[in-house]
Amino acid sequence: MDVHDAATRSRNMAAVKASHTKPELQIRKALHAAGLRYRLHVKDLPGKPDLVFPRFRAVIFVNGCFWHQHDCHLFKWPATREEFWRAKIVRNVANDERAIAGLEAAGWRVAIIWECALKGKARIEFPTAMQRLIAWIQSDEKAITIRGG
Template identity: 75%
Template sequence: MADVHDPATRSRNMAAIKGSHTKPEMQVRAALHAAGLRYRLHVRDLPGKPDLVFPRWRAVVFVNGCFWHHHDCHLFRWPSTREDFWRAKIGRNVENDNRAVGALLASGWRVATVWECALKGRTRLDFPEAMQRLVAWIRSSEKSMTVRGG
């Protein structure tokens, strides 16, 4: 059995964590595709490499995990081990998110963030209703939108 305290094992475990094509992202993608919307995935030319890009509406959607992006909901808890590491890592993620959203808005893109807690957990929203709101936002001219658990 691998030693979880071994740096090489930790590195392999971290590498196994998906940054794209996650379950929440796939749920949102399927719902938006079923609604007739077509999009590009993970466009590298845009700040933050948004999960979904809708060039026709000049809109992007980020599907954020509550833990990785430090959301203030019941799904986020600071790890009890290696606190300095996690605070630095998650803090960098939040800084990168803020920088990317600011750059996108400044260049005329509209930005929506769908939080994991909107899709799972005790505060999850009614999924079809949440996706209808997101579809309406994509087709609107509103600058930004956040979909979070209730």
């Protein structure tokens, strides 16, 4: 790999956002329109959840299927730099598990909405996904996972 390839790859990876992604913004807009108020990326909580609802003691993670190794059609192991990607993605999954366990131990309820619920061939209708999410936020259910059909 020459210097140009490394620089291009570095720029491409820098363009990948960890927060304020399109799916996250779409969900935030819908929840705000439903009258729900939240905090964003609270650093004091394990895993720095995407949305935090202190009133309901609930948090939401909006997970990209690739970055969090979801078992859906949107996840595929990369064919290049396999060792690097496996280590990175396995580490992400371990971090997710640790964060969820820490949140639950502290009395927080955890929702995970997967990217495949919102895009791709298995997506579900956005209003349906938001109705499920809103009902969960306002309930006493401990956890929910929303994924593509």
